[in-house]
Amino acid sequence: MGRWEPNSRGRLAKAAVELFAAQGFDQTTGAQIAARAGMHERSFFRLFPDKREVFFHAVETAQREAVEAIAGAPAGVAPLDAVAAALEQRCAIIQRHPGAALIRHSLVAANAELRERDLSKHAELAAGMAEALRERGAPEPVATLVADTAVAVFRIAFDRWIGDPEHQDLPRLFRDGLSELASILAPRTRG
């Protein structure tokens, strides 16, 4: 306690989600989260500005990895392919932990503040991916169109998957969504 401890943010985030799941988001205090993680309350508020941010700690980490995957894609990979590969990878990781996804999803669905922050986090993910695409040389509006659309398709795939996560394949729902969107839009280019 008080000394530097490795991965303090990760420990607090884990304790927070456990408490949110057990007793609800509104009923959980920063002091309870800190206690469960074996830390001082003031450590909590030094590391996270509010309860919403601790909830999205894991999401932020995953989103940073998705942006890094785009930056690290081989030269010559098209913007859509780089973004699709990064989000498909993210889908595969979520698919492996359906219980955690269900807990997070039900907490977000039940709390208007978490829903708003969830929208912000996905907007930040799209903005981060668009920036990574521009750094790879993608022009605008291609970078933003690709990033925003892919995140929208990812969210739609997740919302379908979470209704029955044991019997559906999230990476496949995401790929199918991109293909279906291509089919819907295609006639406009011919017309």
Next chain:
Amino acid sequence: MGRWEPNSRGRLAKAAVELFAAQGFDQTTGAQIAARAGMHERSFFRLFPDKREVFFHAVETAQREAVEAIAGAPAGVAPLDAVAAALEQRCAIIQRHPGAALIRHSLVAANAELRERDLSKHAELAAGMAEALRERGAPEPVATLVADTAVAVFRIAFDRWIGDPEHQDLPRLFRDGLSELASILAPRTRG
């Protein structure tokens, strides 16, 4: 005062945006807004739960009109065409009032709470349009894919347009965005 007055919400919303523009969002109180609209402070809080909602009153009205336009489109109009027509109409209205759009845009850009609520309002617009499409018989995930994608393209077009609203055509930027997205996605169906 105290008696029923027509369009109280509209008058409060107009007064609110004028005050937000003149003195900033955070510096404006519900009492000031009510006074400018010639109403009691308690009328303000009876009609709007918070300052953010009064800011988005005009946006909500416009979004309701866009959803109604989809519901009222002739039978047989494809989901994408119904949504594109509704949002293009919305673009044309915004284009006619660039000063109002600039004021609203700068207020949203400067305030994190308004940015979060702005994301929520656009998510509600997409959800409302998807529901209107389902009521017209569109299946899922087509309805949600079309609505979410079109709103994303609308937002991207608006963000480009607001950088130079006097010399750009917002409805055209929106149409071009849909065409460009179709081109980006098209090779996936061939591959």
